[in-house]
Each structure stands twice: as structure tokens, then as C-alpha cells.
Amino acid sequence: MNVLEKIVNSVNSFSKSERKVADVILANPQTTIHSSIAALAKMADVSEPTVNRFCRRLDTKGFPDFKLHLAQSLANGTPYVNRHVEEDDGPEAYTAKIFESTMAALDAARQNVDINTINRAVDVLTQAKKISFFGLGASASVAHDAQNKFFRFNVPVVCFDDIVMQRMSAINSTEGDVVVCISHTGRTKNLCDIAAIARENDATVIGVTAYDSPLAKECTLVLSLDVPEDTDMYMPMASRVAQLVLIDILATGFTLRRGTKFRENLKKVKDSLRGSRFEKKDF
């Protein structure tokens, strides 16, 4: 909750002096954020510690922290909140909500992601003899996308969304091969099996999945995203977007690791598409 609202709501629990402080702040919030504690105390005609106590009562660390919160409240509230779509939302409402909750999810993922593991995953991928991407259901399209990205790198890449093909592919994997298993929940039995089989055959298994899930336990390396989304109830949306962004990050790490010369190769792939497209100037 926004600090300003909080002040209004807890006006009753304030003491006399604290209330004076609240009044002054509510009357000139913009001035407050540019005042020192001394100035504010003077305006409210109370002592400095009173102002400090007031801030603490609002669950902030102290006066400077309180000002930060207040500044954010003034800049029209919280930006991306994970708001759920409701029955009677119109197109405007649900469009905004989906955009915002996706952004909130990405923001959460960004903060939770483990850079070290990403770095190790990039290491492993750059050294792979062959890379396989496996996913089922909604994660299958993420796997496809990954294939589309890594394929440009001139590395053998395969992608299967069929359990039988995945199984065969996993059985044939050998040391130096990298298998990437994608599953938001990490509880898809078939995929856990695939991971186990691949590992038994000495492949390195990277899991793009929930930390501590059954799938995670079968993996050499786990890239967990921790997007709070209940895919048991809702369609996978934000979780899958976060997975895609993770793939983007791995692909980017890959290109950077491979150096400049290698990037010319990317250009070649791009150029090869030219014939199949209308030129920009054409219209």
C-alpha cells in the first residue's frame, strides 16, 4: 500500500503530535520530500524525534526512507502490480492487466535469477557438441523458440515436443551433449524421465524450471525463475514469457562468449533471409 493512503488510514492510531505531523505532510507532500527532518518538525511544531517516530510507525526505516516512499507515492503509485483479470473487465482493463502482470513477473524474475548459474549455463552451452531443447505443452513453444535462436549459431541443435522423439534423442546423447529441459512446474513426469535418461548417458542437463521441483532434482544445472503463477489453475502466461527472456539471455551470453568473428556468422544467416522478404523501401 501507498504511504499516503497508509497515513490517511491510520490517522486514528496516531498520537496528538504524530497527527500534527500527518496533517502537515498531507497538506504539503511535495514540500515534505524536499525538507529535512528539522524543517518538517518545525512546520508541524513538534520535535525531531517525534517526526522520526512517526516515520517508523508507518513501517519505514526512518525519515529518509519515509521520504523515498512518499516520493514514490506521489509519482502516482505502484507501477506494475500483479492484478488479476476479473469477470467483468472490459478490453481496456484486461489488456492493461495482462501487460502489467507480465511486466511485474519479469521484474520479479529479474530479481530472483541467479547470475552465476546463467554464467555456468552459458559456459556449458558454448562447449556443447550438440544442444537439445525439450518441452511439453506450453513449454514446447519455448523450446521451439530456443531452437530458432541457437540454430543460428552453427551448432547442432534439435528440438522435440514429442515424448517418443525426446526419449530416443535422450538415449542417444553422449558426453559433451547438452539437454535443456523446460517446464514451469517441474512436475511433468515424462520430462523428468527424459532428464534422468540424458544424465545417465553423460549429457549435461540444464533445467529451466522451478527450484526444488522433481525435474530440478534430475538436472545438472537449474535455472529457476520463480514467477508466481499458478499454472495448475490458469493458463501459463507470464511464466512462459520469463522463460523466453531467459532463453534470450542464454543466447546473448552465447554470442558474446563466442567473440566477434563468430558474430559475422549471424549476419550471414540474417542475409540469407533477405530473398524471402520484401525490402523495407518497397512500400
Next chain:
Amino acid sequence: MNVLEKIVNSVNSFSKSERKVADVILANPQTTIHSSIAALAKMADVSEPTVNRFCRRLDTKGFPDFKLHLAQSLANGTPYVNRHVEEDDGPEAYTAKIFESTMAALDAARQNVDINTINRAVDVLTQAKKISFFGLGASASVAHDAQNKFFRFNVPVVCFDDIVMQRMSAINSTEGDVVVCISHTGRTKNLCDIAAIARENDATVIGVTAYDSPLAKECTLVLSLDVPEDTDMYMPMASRVAQLVLIDILATGFTLRRGTKFRENLKKVKDSLRGSRFEKKDF
């Protein structure tokens, strides 16, 4: 102008140490507003006065004032700026940049998207006898994802990433069928043909593509996203994420339009997956 943008814009006018400060702030803006000048100086490996000078250069009164502005930027409209990955970025840097530019792209898309067209697209989709999703290359995985979503709705859905299959499918389409063509650039010749063929056969063609592109011209309805990404040079990243979110929005609009009874059907699809998964409590 927002301080974050200002930092990005004036990166060139910064000195070496100031740039270090800028990088640290851009990488962890949220941490910054809760740090002291000493902590930030240490993180950026510069002296405290350097941080102070950095703040002044950005037309703030000093460090505390700078934090206030930063807090407001974070709360405000566009916190995430589209920064490009550079040669010598480490894992931390490129991870942050990709997350941020994706979020910036979503934010841009959110502002540009036309709610009316979305509403009309939802209309058309809910009344479709059959829905087809077509995409090539990176957009193929978006098409797959769309299939995975709409398939749950108990409507005939097909998805092809093969030109020949797409062509045959388009030729066989009839009135009441909806064809969704996905292409970021809108300049993929084959897909333009598909759209034209489908239209000739009286299908409604929805284009998820750039406004004013050759593909757009062939469509009945154009959902344009206007994500500034040069896919001629770089791999499609943010653009494709935006497309996915758009698909999420259409799917959501679809369920909402179909009413409560229909949503029980979704639950059934979900329940059918149960057997293939480990239960949550299992581990």
C-alpha cells in the same frame, strides 16, 4: 524528463568514474535508492565525492535529492530503458539489459496497442468456426503457443509452420474461418501470399504484424505492436515477447466473452493433465 532516461541519454558525457556509477545505478536502481552514498561508491568502486558529482551533473541538489528523483522514476511510467548489449558486458550486465529492454518494449507496446482492434479481434475469434495460426521462423513459436492456448477452448485450431501446409490450409478455408498471420516485420513474402489466399477464400485474416507493412495490407484486421526492434540486424527478442503477450490478451478476451459456463471447460482440460504430473505435495 525521468532521471533514469536522463542517465542513459547522457552516458556519453560522463567521465570514466561517473560511468561506473551510472552502470551500477542502472543495474540496480531499486537497491540504489536504499543505499547510502558510501555504499553506492563502494559498489561502483569510486569515491564518495564522485557519486556526489554524478548526482549534480544530473541537475539534482545532491545525493539524497537524486535518490528522491530516482525513486520517482521507478514509480513512474517508464522505468525500463531500452539499452543495447555491448561487446564487453558481463553476465550481470547483459542479463539486466535484456530484462529491461524487454520490459521497455512491453511498456511501449502497451501504450501503442489499439484496444478497439483487440476487441474486434476477440469478436471475430469467438465467432470463428475454425482458427488457424501461421508464422514462420521466430514467429512460428508464437503461433505454436497460440495454438496451445486456443486449443483449450474447444474450438478447432490448427497451426502450421510449414509453407506448403499453410498454403493448403489457406486454400481450404471458408467463410467463418479465422486465419491469424504472425510476423514482426510483415515483410515475409510467403506469409503475405497465405494471407491473400485466405482472404480470397472468404476467411477473416488477422495480422499480428507491423502497421503499414505488406502483410498488413492483406489483412482484414491488423494488430500492430510497434516494438522498436531491428530484426534485420538482431535476433527477434522483445518483439516476439510482445506478440506472445498479445496472444495472451486475445485468449483472455476470448474466455471472458464466452462466459462462466465455458470456463469450467478450461478446468477440465487442466484436470486432464493431472495424471501426467507429480503432485505438489509429493516432494
Next chain:
DNA sequence: GGATAAGTTGTAATTAAATTACAACTTACT
């Protein structure tokens, strides 16, 4: 109605943070 305990407020001391002044160093140009 006074005694006491709980709660509130302010003063003064302490601690922490930010800023300034200045010196050392680096870079670019002559």
C-alpha cells in the same frame, strides 16, 4: 482524590551521512 503506571514528548548527546576544500594524478595538447 492522590499514587502510580503507561504512554507521549522534548532536550541533549551521539552517530551517521553528505558535502566541501584541496591535493594528487591523468590525459591531451603544444
Next chain:
DNA sequence: AGTAAGTTGTAATTTAATTACAACTTATCC
């Protein structure tokens, strides 16, 4: 190589915020 402009860091200073504690207020119980 020498010099001036610009950049950076150290140490001193100033300012701000917090803590500890004492004084006061209010409410409650005998």
C-alpha cells in the same frame, strides 16, 4: 618533455538523523 585542463580521491567539515534519557501528560486503581 612540459603544461594546462580535466578528473579523481583523501581528509576535514558540515549537516542531518537517530538514540538515550528525562520530563511531562494522561488514565487507572485504590
